[in-house]
Amino acid sequence: MIGLVNVTCTFDGEKALDELGMHVPKGALFGLVGPGGCGKSTLCKVVCGLVRPDSGVVVVAGVDLTKADRKALQALQSRCGVQFQNDALFEHMTALDNVSYPLRRLTDLPPVDIEDRARTRLAMVGLAGFEDRPPNRLSGGQRRRVALARACVTDPEILICGDPTAGLDPVTSRRILDMIAGIRYESKNTVILTSSDVLGLMSVADRVALMWEGRVIHEGTPPTFWRAELPEVRRFLDDARLPFGGAPWD
Amino acid sequence: MGLSTPVRQVGRLLVGASRETGGAARLLVQIGKRLVPPQMDRSELRRCLLRMGYKSLSIIVATAFVVGVILVIQAFVFVDRYGLRSQLGWGAGFVTVRELGPILFALMFSGRVGAYTAAELGTMQVTDQVDGLRCLAIDPISYLVVPRFVAMIVALVCLTVIGNAVALVSASVMGQILMEVDQHTFWSSLTAMLTPWDFFTSVFKSAFFGAIIAVTSCYYGLATTGGAPGVGRAVNRSVVASAAAIFVVDYFSTFVLG
Incomplete structure (x- = not known):
């Protein structure tokens, strides 16, 4: 449904995305986590055609966004729903x-x-x-x-939610994540969801990817993500002050 | 080495100015492409015309009234000294219609409408509303910029015509009160000496000024970054750039139009 290959995006000489590769299967609720400034928002904007990458290939619902003209882009955008962080x-x-x-x-x-x-x-x-x-x-x-x-x-066929829980209290945050999961369940659409509520996100996502300095460095189901040995994953979970060891749903 | 810093600063200033001029010119080209054939949101155009034209009427009328009065007060000494009472209508009309009216009303319009537009679009930009429009497959230039561009030109032309009329009426009334120039003398000297070309010049200039205000305010609004402080900076730059561009264009148009 959504595929990115070697996507690089630069703003004022700084790489927001650095040869990023990612695949989101159709109908998945795909969670994106990562420290602030790792490129999650840029990635969301690239996927819905708001930002054109410097290099690489972005294919969304069969449309190559790097080659699409204004009309093709608008046609694709009408098939996407985007919730912005603010x-x-x-x-x-x-x-x-x-x-x-x-x-x-x-x-x-x-x-x-x-x-x-x-x-x-x-x-x-x-x-x-x-x-x-x-x-x-x-x-x-x-x-x-x-x-x-x-x-x-x-x-929409594709729903992109850019940190819909930012700045919200834990109860409201969980309610919103549950709503997104409910919408996906009813509409069977593909969802890309970023959230600062890592635990909440992992409880609703099918797959979770960790972004680090403009790249996706680890991807898997929430249980495998939870147990991953990769130092960046451990460090991220540590920084997010989450309990290690067994997954909470074990 | 000591000279390199000022040179670098001048260079940076020139590069920045070129970048902004280029950005505004690019926006103008994009507007032009959407005007032939017209691609704009008509309900947005109506809203803009109401907000920019009708709601600016009171401030323009007040400014015009004061302009007419001040013009006569300033001219009083010379008109009295040289016995030019019969030429007061022509003098007031010439100065108001050809120069003072279009430029003063444009500056007022820039301060009210241009600043508002830069702040409005700037806020929309920093709160992702412009991206939100794109995600709904709505072209922000067609939806936000083109209606404002057309509305500002139409509104400023209409306001300038009305403002000129108000300024001349207030000048004629003030002339009668201050110098005992009767209404017939005032208006007959004005109509005898002013040509349709003078009125056309006024309309032409105000249309140009409206376009300048629209492009600069929309450009700075859409180029806003950096949250609420960024919106403040965008408004500031928009008003300053509009005023500077109005004076430059006025200089050249006065040369060209005579």
Whole structure:
């Protein structure tokens, strides 16, 4: 579904991605972890075509993003749902308008159906009754849930969630991760999820990859990741202050 | 070695200026490509016209009124000394329509609308809203920039025409109060001496100034990095660059248009 080969991305002379290789199978919930500044956000932006890499090949749903023109890129982007770390909600719109906006732009559904579907998505993320609130009258967790509802309202083939739990309390963080897992279960879409809540991410992901200085240095199922002997994995789990040894689900 | 630092600083300044001018020119080309045939969000255009044009009317009218009054007060000494009461309408009209009106209204417009646009787009940029639009397969240039570009040109031209009229009316009223120049004398000297070309020059300049304000504010807005402080820097640069560009273009257009 998503394949990256030798992808390098440089900003102001610094490599954000360094000959990165990665494969995400169709229908997987793929977790990306790594220390801050390791290139997770850049990788998400490369996958949804927001950043063009300097070199390498990026193939998403059969489209080579490094060769795609503007129209091909837009066609692919209409098949992706992206939740940004800082929500990226349109501040001049209500929560309902934010969620219904992708449907208005990308589908030919009648307005009644659009509103109906947007309300259903908001209810699904636990925000029934908040439809008419503008984003500046929502809490951090509520904003994040509106952003999630907006990202998945079109039932995208690929859902990219860039640290949807950043800055949230542990309870809200887990609720959001569970919601993402629920959406994937219902829609059968492919999900790339980065999160600072490593333990929470590993409890919902099928596969987890560790990014380190612009590269994916280890990838596996959560249990194998947990037990990996690679020094960087151990160091990362140590820095994340997670208990070593047996996986919590053993 | 001692000279190398200033030389390096000048070089850095020139490179930075070239990069920004090039970036703005590139944005202008992108806008041009989307204008033929027009690719823009019409509802966004309506919103921009309302916000930039209608809601700027009061500040432009207030500025224009004061411009007309000040013009007459400043001219009072010379008009009185040389007995040029019959030429007051022409003098006020010439200065207002050809030069003072377009440039002052453009600077006011830049401070109000240009700064707002740079801040708005800058905030959208640093909060990933622009990327959010791209992810919805919406071209940010067509959706955000082109409607603002068209709206700023249309709004500034209309505001300049209205502002010129208000400035002339206030000048005529002030002339009557201060110098006892009756309305008929004022307006007949104005209509006899000013040509349609003078009014065309005013419209042409304001259209150009509107385009300059639109391109600079959109460019600096979309190029914003560095969170909230970055938005402040973008607004500052946008207003300064717009003002500088307005004066430079005014200089050349005055040469070309006579």
